[in-house]
Every structure is written in structure tokens, then in C-alpha cells.
Amino acid sequence: MAELNGTGAELDVATLRKDFPLLSLEVNGHPITYLDSAASSQRPVQVLDAMREYDETTHANVHRGVYGIAEEATRRFEAARINVGRFVGAPNPSREIVFAKNATECLNLVARTWGSTHLHAGDTVVLTEMEHHANIVPWQMLAAEQELNLRWIPIDDDGHLVLDDLEQLVDGAKLVGVTCMSNVLGTLNPMRHIADVAHAAGAIVVADGAQSVPHLPTDVTSLGVDVLAFSAHKMVGPTGIGVLWGRDELLSDLPPFLGGGEMILDVRKDGFTPNDIPWRFEAGTPPITEAIGLGAAVDYLRGIGMELIRAHEIALTTYAMAALHERFGDDIHIFGPKDAVERGGVLSFAFRDVHPHDISQILDQYGVCVRAGHHCAKPLMRRLGVNATARASFALYNDKSDVDTLIEALDATGAFFG
Amino acid sequence: MAELNGTGAELDVATLRKDFPLLSLEVNGHPITYLDSAASSQRPVQVLDAMREYDETTHANVHRGVYGIAEEATRRFEAARINVGRFVGAPNPSREIVFAKNATECLNLVARTWGSTHLHAGDTVVLTEMEHHANIVPWQMLAAEQELNLRWIPIDDDGHLVLDDLEQLVDGAKLVGVTCMSNVLGTLNPMRHIADVAHAAGAIVVADGAQSVPHLPTDVTSLGVDVLAFSAHKMVGPTGIGVLWGRDELLSDLPPFLGGGEMILDVRKDGFTPNDIPWRFEAGTPPITEAIGLGAAVDYLRGIGMELIRAHEIALTTYAMAALHERFGDDIHIFGPKDAVERGGVLSFAFRDVHPHDISQILDQYGVCVRAGHHCAKPLMRRLGVNATARASFALYNDKSDVDTLIEALDATGAFFG
């Protein structure tokens, strides 16, 4: 890795960017300006090399082989689990970290295993208006089967959760599902406070860390939540793997999720005995190369330092909000909190009356990649009164020049649509 | 790829082997003899390069981006779907191919979606005694919830299914789960016949193609089954992706599996509207790089020719069975059909009274990788009267020299345990 000093004051983005092959591409004759890391991040050569090295020297199926490379594959796979667990401060990483396909599967896993055993007709689940579909639809599916009530924590016009009535809202609830950081508004939610109130009411807290874990230092103990789900592909890791952290005592109590190899101790014609956690939740051959890649991603992020990354993204977001407002005034509306300290580097905006699809299309002509759409948060879109937004999102490899390019391209968009 | 003539008579294994970096490793001072492809195969540089190339030039999240690389990522992802569908003869590949984490998840998907809507208390599901846990446990989980009856198609001492009473066995059944090829015995099952009888009784057929698709030409229409599940990592593709093929009319009728992004048309606070197939079953960010890798794997296999691969494996299996029997006589017992034409290149065996774990451990000293264990088929193990077997399994990159090395190493194993 390029020399990066995790204790220094500033991220050396120019150097670090060289680690990301895709970021040196040209798009439509312009150097790429990748502002869609909230959808999926790019990966550094360190991650790609680690996966390749594993594939070329060590690949075998895990957990079942006695021979050398299978042992080594198993060792590396389980080491990745512990490495990832430590990255989020899991007290007991070898038991508390479950590998799944993506964050979405993790949340479904919780809905199916905890939900099906702990929720009963008439029970209440509390969600927030800013949840991603991944933390809504699993509960709706369960609600439809079991006649649960869903309650919603509202947001205010600045994109903060309205928590004044939290005690009443969670009163009698069994579970509170809440995102650590909104993928649309950027809002960082006060997880500890929500968890304390929820726990006092006897509810568990299912946290969606898909947007926060890649961008903020994370410690599950200080968050105070019961489970946390996130995806490797948003944190400079590969596609095909997501992570669920869950408290040991909570996971230990749950029935299996999917059935098959790996998750059993014994299978007889008349039934099966499930394995211990975390394997109980990992039916079939896991994403092995992907776990190796995620381990390398975590090493990469740790090597730079999550504190430094966070500081960089606050500075960049502050700059971007100021520069956009300065240039476009009332022509731009940025959703969510005004202060970068209260949010992640995700800027959803409306620009004049140009539809987000059209904005994104024109920006692409200038090599600028932003997402347009509902961002899998349709209830939030309805609350905001829009069908879609355009969204620029930052990662450690973005800097002010990316913001400047975005602004120039937005200007051209305005001109195009007259 | 090395020059390989798909129409020629013989596979040029020596040349093709160069495509697989791991196969030129040394283990414990010996060139590796990889005989565990039934657990997971190795991958050629063509597959690794395709994934790397995608990651370095095109990665973005699929289905939601308007900008160039996101469009291209989506195009390639969907092209991989169609490519894989064509590989197994799917009549309507863009709708009938679902990407999941592995074959196990695919079978669970069927159990959850078809099972939960079409099976009711008292209904009967028929499985075979040779199923992998992946095609047993999902049905046992469902059976426990819904009070289903499980019936078992027995096997004879040669490892063939006993189909004399098939009509009675499937009488009144709603679903028959059967593996195309046993991962322990190698047995190739008469899928068409089973499907015809099952359909006549009004049951659907859930086929486990995890072992067959990598080694035999596959055409879902001639198989006559209703769904087929398989895994990329057993067919020279990456980990982290499995495939479900299902008949369009069957899939179209099913409710979603997991909930989240991608699988919805709309989400409101009071419920959601599911998307069309195949996306309805693909909640969250799919294994994108892995789909690209699987596409490249399918290209690689097709480039060589599945007919040729099958012919090669028949020849190799015939050679291996004869050579093992000749050298070890009654000291070796190979489970499953005697005739290589009736089986795939999977040889499970008992060797004197040496436990499979110990066999595998000693073989490893000679660089020979074989699997020891129950192979996720414990009901079959009980039927065979063993706890475990040692299993050598072949793929396109194995040849007679691998068999010869296995035999020498087995000989040493015998000597070691006296």
C-alpha cells in the first residue's frame, strides 16, 4: 500500500487513489469521477491481490478437508471472520460473526430466525422512516405471515429522526430496526440512545450498518445494539459477502436459517441436529474467496485508519455542501442534516426541475458517476415528496477535485435542460 | 486458452492444466494431486482474469445506475445470466435463472417459496437416500413447521436408486427431490424417468445438479425436471454464487424469498409489491463479480466441450476403478455403480480398516488431496453402514498420472498403519 500515515492529519488521497485501478479510467473522454460509493465502492489492488493469491495457492472447500490446502483455506477463512469481528469490536468474533451474501440476507436472517421464534401475532416492530428496503421488507414479509404491527419513527424536515416520543413508540415493542446511517440523507442516528430506550422497553435493536461501517469507526459494544448487518462491497471489499454481527447469547438461542451442509451436527432421516454458532447460520459452501477479500479490505481500512477516513469525509462533505450552495443557490436542494458532523458523505439532492435520471445521464457525459433513483428507500422518498433523488456519495478516495468536477458537470446539466 | 479442440477425441490435459495456477503447486515436497473437485474445483486464469478485469474496469452496483459503468456492469451481469441459462438449455434464460449464494441457498429458496405456498400439513415430499444435506435439511425444516411426511427412495447395494416401486412411492406426493448425481456414489440418476413418474402423480421434481452440471452436458428440457440447482465453485467458477433454474410458469407463481432491494416494484409503509422473476428472488446486491466469473467459467467449459469432458471422465474413472482393484484387491471397496458409464468421476472408498481421516492425512504427505468424511450425506452413510468414506473425485484437469500417484500414496498408507 502507498505510504499512508494513519496518525497524520490528512488523508493523502492522490497516493491512495493509485491503489484503485478503476479510478484511473476515462469515461466519455473524461477521467472518471466516481461518486457512487454508497451503492458500491471500488476495490484496491490489495484486496484483488489477496483474493487472487488465495485462488491461486490455497483454494479448497473449507471445514471438511484434512489435507494441507483445505486446512489452510479453513484457517484463512476463519481468520477473516475474526479479523472482521475485531474491526467492529465484536467481543467474541469467532462465534458472533456470520457470513452471508450481503447485508440484506443478514437482516432477513434475523427476521426469520429471531422473528419467527420471538414475534407472535399482535406484536409490534418499530422501524424508521429512513430505512433502506433491506430493513423494511423482511419485517413486512414477517408481519404479513404473523400479523405484526409496524410502527414508524418519523423524521423531521432536516432528516433527523424525531425521537421525542421514542418511549411511547417503543412501548410494548419487541424489536426496533434502525439504520446507523441513512443511505439517502446521510443522517447518523443516535444508536446508543435508541438502544437504551428500546432495551428499557424490552425490545432488541437490529442495526443496519451497511452505510456506517465503511465510513466510521464502529464498536458494537458502544453502539449498544443487538445485531449489526453490513456488506463487504460497500467497504472496499468484494461482492458476494455480507456480515452479521450478533450478541453471542442472542445468536446462540436462535434456530437455523437455511438448511444444508455446514450448519448441521447430524442428519438422520427423521430430523437433524443443528451446529453451533456461527456455522448454524451458514448453510452450504460459504463465500470463501470473498471472505479472504473482505479480510484484506478490513486490513486496508484499518491501515489507513477509520478515524482519519471519517475526518476526511467530514471535511469533504462540508466543502461540497458549501460549494454546491454557493454555486447554485436555490437551484439546488440537499436533503438531510445541514451539518457534516451529523451525517456521512452522502449527498442526495434535487436540482432545479431536472429529473434525477436526466441529471445522472448528463453528468455521465462528463465522467461523473452519481446514482439516480429511490435508493431502495421508497417510504422515505414519499416522506420527502419525491420519486427519486440524485445522490453523490464519497469514500476515502474522493477529494475536492471530485466535488469541483461534479459542480461543473451540474452546471452543464442546467444549461442542457435550459 | 490453450488450444483445445472440442471436436477431437481426447482432452489435452497437460496443456489445459496450465490454465489452473493452483495445479502447479507443490505440497509437502510433491506436485499437488488435486482429487477433491467434487467439494470445490480449481479455477483457470481465464475465470480469474475475467473477474479481475471486471473489478478493474467496470464495477458498479447493478440495475440502478444510469451512468456508463453501471450500465455496463448491469449488461454484463445480465449477460452472464443468459449465458449460464443457455449452458443448461434454459428455454427462457433471462427469466428462469436466479443467482443465489450457492446451490444450498437455491434449494432452500424452493423449499421456502414453493414449499410454503404449495405444501400443507399432511402432504408428502419424496427424497432419495443418496441426497446431499442441501436437498434434505430444507425439507426437514419445512416438514417440522408444516407437518409434512418425508418418504425415501431407497438405494440398492450397488448404489442405484431402487425405482421398482416408484409409482407407489410418489403416489400422493407433491414434490420429489432428487440429485442428478450422487456426490458420494457417483451414481447418475434417471432424471427423465423419475420426472415422468412424478409428474404423472402430480408432483414437481426438484433436481440437485451440483455434481452433474460441472461434469455432464445438461439440458433442463430433456431432464424433464421443474427446478435445478447448482454451484459455480464446483464448475471451475468462483465461490459465492449458485444458480437456480426453474420453469418460467413455476417461478412466476411464487412469492418472494428474501426481502430487500432489487426484489420489489414498490414499497409502501403498509406493504410491498414484488418485482418480476428472476429479480423477485434476488434481494440485495447480488454476487456481481461472481456472476462475471461464472460466465467465464461457462465459456471455458463450453470451449472445451462438455461431451469431451464427460468422455474424458468416463475413461479416467474406468481406469481408476480397474487400477485400484488390481493393486489392492479386497483391501479396497469402492462404493457405487461398477460401470463408469453409470456414474460420474467420484470414487468413495473404504481401504482396509484405515479410517478415512487417516487415509486423507497420509495421502496429504504425498501431495494427494482427497476428502474424508460424511460428505454431507449422513443418511446415505448410515445406509452404507459407515461413518465416513475417503473420496477421490476427478475433473477435466485430472489424468491417469493422478490416479497412479493416488495408488502409490494409498500403498504407503497401508504400510504406515501396518
Added chain:
Amino acid sequence: MPGLEDLYREIILDHYRSPRNRGELESPPAQRVEGFNPLCGDEIVVTLEVTGGVVSDIKIAGSGCSISQSSASLMSAAVKGRPVTEVRELIRTFKGMMSIHGSTLPSADDGSTPDDEASEPEPIDIEALGELAALQGVVKFPVRIKCATLSWNTLAQGLDESEPA
């Protein structure tokens, strides 16, 4: 790389800025159908009246991007007053134009996107499309195809519901 002028033809921008047949017919008697673009959240509401085998009136509501809005507007102008059989034919032709054959895909064997199903595409009579042909360039931007076809799929559903084929 196709340029913006392939996508944003003047006539498209015109229909976007001044959409024809905007609004909703009273329903009933009109048939009312909603369509969603799950990718971006765009919604379209087509209300139509079929009298004596003819699409006697049609209105378009909802909101979306320039492509979905102009496509809906162009569609409404093209089908109003036409017999259902002709409209069905037009839908077929339009969706044919919106399939990816012969455009950006390197080869059929390399695979294709979901809209590209038939292995032998039928030739399309672009002439018959009139002004609608302006949307031809959309096919070079595969993600936008769903924008262009949204209203057409919604109309097709409406026709099926109002008089099953």
C-alpha cells in the same frame, strides 16, 4: 459511446416540456392502470377508454424523467383514436424497437439483457412508428429502456384488463 444527442432528440425534449394528454380520465368508466419503474421510483398512471374496439380517449398522469414522460406523451398522441388491434400492434413494434438486438451487444452468444429474448428477432417496421421513432436512440442506453417502455407496458396491461386479448 453514444452521445447525448442520440437520447435527447428535440422532439423528445418538446414532449417532455409540453406533455400531451396530461391528466386522468374519470374512472370508472375509464380503465385506470398504474405502472412503476422499480429502478428509479417513477410512476405512471394511464387512464383509457375503449369504445367499440377503439381507444377513444387516454390520459397520462404520474411523474418521471424526460424519457418516460416524453415516451408516454408520444404514446398517448399515437394511440388516441386508434383501434385496439392497431394499438396492440404498435405496442409490439415499439417494444421491438426497444429490444437490444443489433445494437450495443457484441454477439448474441455473449448473452444479452432481459429485454432481448427471442433468439430470432423479427424485423421491425420503424416507419410505422412515425414520431415515436425519435425514441430509437434510447436503446443505446439500456438502463433508460425501462423508462421508455414504462408507459407502453402500462397501456398493454390496461388493454388486457379492459378487453382481454
Added chain:
Amino acid sequence: MPGLEDLYREIILDHYRSPRNRGELESPPAQRVEGFNPLCGDEIVVTLEVTGGVVSDIKIAGSGCSISQSSASLMSAAVKGRPVTEVRELIRTFKGMMSIHGSTLPSADDGSTPDDEASEPEPIDIEALGELAALQGVVKFPVRIKCATLSWNTLAQGLDESEPA
């Protein structure tokens, strides 16, 4: 790469070929516990009698590989006639020896396998293990650790059931 001699010590092969305390005690009165190795299908049945705080008798049935069988045989010889408190201590010591600390892992930060949990391993008194120390080499073959510990985990469960700690 560790060699076979690290794994297959002479005493291990001896206990494998001539297992001690083979069979099952009548149950009840004996406590009967089954253990599985989910990786390979090995099964072990431990029957034990605890009288006056002492493991007065123990027998081992089931089948498995040389490591699981010899470990069970060595265990039965080591615990028979010993007070339950001492046996619990022995189990702890044996499992300590079977954890991966200080063996093949490059560094603790690099992660470890599931058996390796405590971040500060306690020092293990290998002396106290007597003949059981022969199994020390197993730790170099992580997959076989589960073979070696199978009977011990099963015994621990049996003790918990016969007299909760």
C-alpha cells in the same frame, strides 16, 4: 509443514489399535452421552458412573479415526478413578493444549480458529497431562483438533449432566 510423526506418535497408534475401556456401561445407572464430529461423521458414546464425586467407571463406544479413538482411550485411562474436580481440571488443561496459541498462527491479530478464543491464553501445565501429552502434535493439524477433543467435550457434557458444576 509438520510431519506425520508429530501426529501419529507411537503411543497414539497403540491406543488406536488396542483401545482401553471399550464398550458401554449399563445406562441407567450410568450416564450416557453421545458426541458427533460434524466434519467427518465420527460418533462417540461415553458412558460414565460418578460415585461420591469420583468418576468410578467409564467406557467408550462409537467409531472414529485414529486420533479420536486414541484420544478417547487415553482419556478413559486418565480419568477413571479420579475425582470429578480433578477431571474437570484435566479437561481444561487438555483443551488448553488443543488450542492454537503459539502454534501455527503467524500472529494473534491475523485471527485464529474458533477454538482459539481467549485473548490471553493461560499457561498450560503439559506435565500434568502425562501420556496425554502425546496428543500435543495434533495442534499442528488444526482439522484434527476436533477429532482429539471430541471425547473430551462429550465427557464434559456427561459430567455436567450427571452433576451440574
